[in-house]
Amino acid sequence: MMQTDSQSLEPTMSHSPQTTILVIGGAEDKVHGREILQTFFNRSGGRDARIAIIPSASREPAAIGNRYRDIFEDMGAKAVQILDIRERYQGEDPMWQNYLEGCTGVFMTGGDQLRLCSLLADTPLMEKILLQVQRGEIVLAGTSAGAAVMGHHMIAGGGSGESPNRSLVDMTTGLGILPQVIVDQHFQNRNRMARLISAIACHTDRLGIGIDEDTCAMFEGADTIEVMGKGTVTVIDPGEVLYTNEPNVGAIDPLSVFNLRVHVLTHGDRYNMQTRTVDFPEQRLSA
Template structure:
């Protein structure tokens, strides 16, 4: 199967271009089957789900998707709705919008609907994308909120349980645009068995089933790898004291760069 039509998980840092080249959204559309795409939009993170759902519906209609359905889930009972599950069973792409990641997880985590989405994404049967809050939910451990612009410290980040689509990672979004590097480092200090991924606006990672991710977009993706962490004072300090992290490995990746999540290795630039 050609690379451009293979299913993938696409994790977007937010504020993706919706007007001009729409490069990231076009990639989701193509990976979902282009003219044969049957797309499910999940706007449940948003406080205005009808408005944001309609906006993405128009975008994918303009691109020529075969069918689009907005799954406007506003209470947990709808996560067991047979009609919605049936659509998710047959669609080719699922797009989770921005908003509040706690709201999204509160409505959909552990529902039959989201279990079906996760299962089909893992089997490579659909392309799954999430932007902003829809990106934050990708890991098992999720950054639910917090501050920016301080030294890393425990009070800087609020953690919760995400949807576990890519359980090995902790994702932060609007990353360098909102100065969130210390926030992600604080999260990684608490969970040093995970990989931190910070994604800038109008930037995404395309995560393939073989473990490689590719960066696309105008900004950067920051990888924080604590695999060789030699020391942290995280367990010994108060919640507002600065966290020390020794021997942390950091990569800053640009459009076209590739990284293997499980091997924690970069693909050589000329490969």
Template sequence: MMQLETNPMLADNPNSLKRTILAIGGAEDKVHGREILSTFFTRAGGRDAKIAILPSASREPQATGGRYRTIFEDMGAKSAEILDIRERDRAADPIWEEQLEEATGVFFTGGDQLRLCAILADTPIMEKIRLKVHRGEVILAGTSAGAAVMGHHMIAGGGSGESPCRSLVDMTTGLGIIPEVIVDQHFHNRNRMARLLSAIACHRDRIGIGIDEDTCAMFEGDGVLQVVGRGTVTAIDALELSHTNEPRVSASDPLSLANLCVHILTHGDRYHWRERRVVPSEISFSGD
């Protein structure tokens, strides 16, 4: 029997997450229906929303953060503030914690997930965000790089369009907000299925979540993920994997993965990520 890795973070109270986390695959609609951003805005309190925007992943944080601030202000948010943290030593400044005190929503923009983690991981402001999320005091959303950081194990980069192999994906440590998952973004749009499979082959106790552009995996406190948007969310579960050559082959050799469970989910579909099962909808296909 395969020995799967364990992580002490998974031993935390499984019911500690009381509110909503939106992992967005990137390139979400910012002009027309704005369905995903509107969902975040509504969950954060609508016209009573006080939104903190963290553009630390971006190399142009003021421009990136400013665009989202304009969007949320146009929607009618009570306030939308940019927390322009560009250096790790500045993340310890108490001013940022003060600005977070009244926030009802926190939004991580896209950019570079390595940059985001290098600036925010294990800092006072990140610990405050995590605490407020798990207490149910704020709604958290992250798009593109801001979604990639959600797991304990994080995809830092890699290739696409090739057979799964260990060298196809670069892994590092994320922010651990939802430690059970490994998130990849711009998923089918950039042909990243093999990349996520490669990551899951090395971390088989986690669930791979691949999110298309203009699509959101909305994690609820009851353990259910719901899909919002125009694309798909792919959930990869390797817990019942019966065979893999991963421990025996070189990093560049293709991987075999037998008895892998893969779900392709679309708008409105729900997946119980703690129990690793699809939540049936009212209309289901039963075959002939």
């Protein structure tokens, strides 16, 4: 039997209370209200925003970078620069690091999370971004693949629609921006609940965060997640798990996980990672 330390999920970040990280499930609205992108823009300084776009996860980085640049310029950003990094050595270029000195927001686009990590992990550019995030100097956002890379443990791929089992999820190392979480994106849209549970069964010291399309989990400071957008954010909390058979079964055998806690959050809901509790909006309590 496995007994989990109830304190094992406490965040390991030393982020400033001003830190804001937007983790977006993909397919965010780019045309109409653009709520999530507008929030990133506003948090980055609004018309004083100096935004860096990193489209490295995409197979068409120029096209996707230009699309986001047009959006933020249309909103009125003071400056928008595409960091079109296609080789690891470019992450050592002082030009990009110098641009980050005056930057207020960094946006990582969707695509292939393995490609994004292979290009950015352990580069001077990524180390600088991490430092600025920890100091609360920039607002960081990632959508789809840009969301998947946030944790130390990253879901690289896998299946859907099955019972939880180890073969359902492929794990590797992410960028470690939010090291205490494992993120899965396009979550309910692609039926990935079993995949995320499978990942958490293997890493019971982490929180699972499943984010739907056009939905954002906004991490503020070291402890709060606020939900915005049209879908849900699912929190898989193994802090009180009493037992899992994960160490003792084959890769394709179904997993048992006892006393797993699941929260499904919608727009306006807030989750506290320190206390592992949900704060309800006042308007819902009075409804």
